Amino acid sequence: MIIIRDVTKTYTNGDVTTDALKNINLTIEDGEFIVILGPSGSGKSTLLNVISGLDTVTSGEITFNSTALTSLSESEMTAFRREHLGFIFQQYNLLQNLNVLDNIQIGADIGKDPLDGQELLKAVGLQEAGNKYPHQLSGGEQQRVSIARSLAKNPDIIFCDEPTGSLDEHNSKNVLAMLQELNNNYHKTIVLITHNAGIAEMADKVIKMNSGEITEFIMNKEKKSAREISWG
Numbered sequence: 197m198i199i200i201r202d203v204t205k206t207y208t209n210g211d212v213t214t215d216a217l218k219n220i221n222l223t224i225e226d227g228e229f230i231v232i233l234g235p236s237g238s239g240k241s242t243l244l245n246v247i248s249g250l251d252t253v254t255s256g257e258i259t260f261n262s263t264a265l266t267s268l269s270e271s272e273m274t275a276f277r278r279e280h281l282g283f284i285f286q287q288y289n290l291l292q293n294l295n296v297l298d299n300i301q302i303g304a305d306i307g308k309d310p311l312d313g314q315e316l317l318k319a320v321g322l323q324e325a326g327n328k329y330p331h332q333l334s335g336g337e338q339q340r341v342s343i344a345r346s347l348a349k350n351p352d353i354i355f356c357d358e359p360t361g362s363l364d365e366h367n368s369k370n371v372l373a374m375l376q377e378l379n380n381n382y383h384k385t386i387v388l389i390t391h392n393a394g395i396a397e398m399a400d401k402v403i404k405m406n407s408g409e410i411t412e413f414i415m416n417k418e419k420k421s422a423r424e425i426s427w428g
């Protein structure tokens with residue numbers, strides 16, 4: 197479980213200060229599918245970055261089980277991130293001169309308890325593509341490789357920042373179905389940022405942000421499957 201208590205983040209550039217996060221309180225339970233919705237500039241990426249230790253908080257505390265992440269040194273945080281956290285971004289960030297299997301292997305190499313690359317390829321429906329290079333795949337297929345790469349180290353929590361931002365509806369729903377499967381079948385905690393309100397229909401918990409604040413929490417009584425969600 198992750199507990200975020202009274203977290204603020206203020207950026208200062210010369211005389212200009214921006215309160216990107218104002219007094220954020222939030223609990224993320226193990227195995228939850230959380231969707232963070234909000235307009236551009238509302239603080240979604242900043243929240244994801246401070247929860248995952250990619251950025252520091254200005255004040256407040258974040259704990260993961262009994263570890264106070266906000267008290268860790270940079271190198272301790274890096275080790276924690278490597279062991280427990282996976283990331284999927286809008287850009288797939290695949291290495292163009294490595295084939296698909298080797299791209300996935302890079303993820304496995306940094307984990308303590310890595311999963312088998314070929315098994316992961318099968319799980320993302322690309323068992324035939326291991327020897328292909330990223331430029332030979334569609335955007336949706338490349339994003340599935342990046343999901344397999346982030347899973348290779350067997351993380352507890354997967355942070356997704358606009359994972360379908362570059363994809364059409366069909367490919368987006370394939371990628372979302374995959375994230376949903378990971379959540380349902382492997383109990384991976386998923387924290388997903390998006391502008392797309394339809395994706396919130398898949399979540400256990402929806403967090404709406406505006407101007408650095410959480411403006412609404414919604415617990416979905418029923419979750420829709422990725423194929424059923426509305427697409428705006």
Ligand SMILES: Nc1ncnc2c1ncn2[C@@H]1O[C@H](COP(=O)(O)OP(=O)(O)OP(=O)(O)O)[C@@H](O)[C@H]1O
Nearest residue numbers: 207209214216234235236237238239240241242243
């Ligand atoms: N490194 C930084 N330095 C200064 N200000 C920043 C920095 N990063 C973000 N901000 C500001 O903090 C606020 C929140 O930005 P953030 O990127 O978290 O929003 P967002 O909701 O993720 O937006 P988007 O949907 O466009 O990605 C914005 O006003 C942004 O300009």
